[in-house]
Amino acid sequence: AQSVTQPDIHITVSEGASLELRCNYSYGATPYLFWYVQSPGQGLQLLLKYFSGDTLVQGIKGFEAEFKRSQSSFNLRKPSVHWSDAAEYFCAVGERTGANNLFFGTGTRLTVIP
Amino acid sequence: EAQVTQNPRYLITVTGKKLTVTCSQNMNHEYMSWYRQDPGLGLRQIYYSMNVEVTDKGDVPEGYKVSRKEKRNFPLILESPSPNQTSLYFCASHRGRRGFTDTQYFGPGTRLTVL
Secondary structure, eight states, X not given: OOEEEOOOSEEEEETTSOEEEOOEEEXXXXXXXXXXXXXXXXXXXXXXXXXXXXXXXXXXXXXXXXXXXXXXXXXXXXXXXXXXXXXXXXXXXXXXXXXXOEXXXXXXXXXXXX | OOOEEEEOSEEEXXXXXXXXXXXXXXXXOSEEEEEEEEXXXXXEEEEEEEETXXXXXXXXXXXXEEOOSSSSBOOEEESSOOGGGOEEEEEEEEOOOTTOOOOOEEOOOEEEEEO
């Protein structure tokens, strides 16, 4: 069965520091992979997605993620965090067949300190 | 503007009083789904629909019903709400091509409190 693990419930970083949010997945084949961001009181916004090809994916707001098949990981990175990046981040796995459902991790809350 | 709308955005109700949360999308998407979001649990899928009159259970369907009579609408029905259904609910849609997961568009959320 598909599953997504985000091992860090809460991360605090200083503004300007680099960021890496971890995501590990379990899926029988190469999955579709997504990162979403949810700002306080808002819905979910897609940051980036991986379907195939280049394993380093660029997204919006300066984020990138790298798919590593050998580690079943899809970690999200940003070289320099801004205060406006404070939010909750969700990794998700999409089914390639069938109903094309999305399975979400439990989320990582990011706090940015000045 | 492409969007998914939900109504109401906030709702406080009492145990056992039937309610409906509406969801509508203007992108002619085939696939629609409902999620609930709870602290520490992330988003869990309640029901989904791959097209008109085609619905199926997600991970947490107990206590919920859905219908898909029109392509654009996918209401979530709680016939006898209970306090454990207090949650933040999101509707989502995507094009739904078989074997291809397109970008899901999410509604703004409905915060439901059941007393």
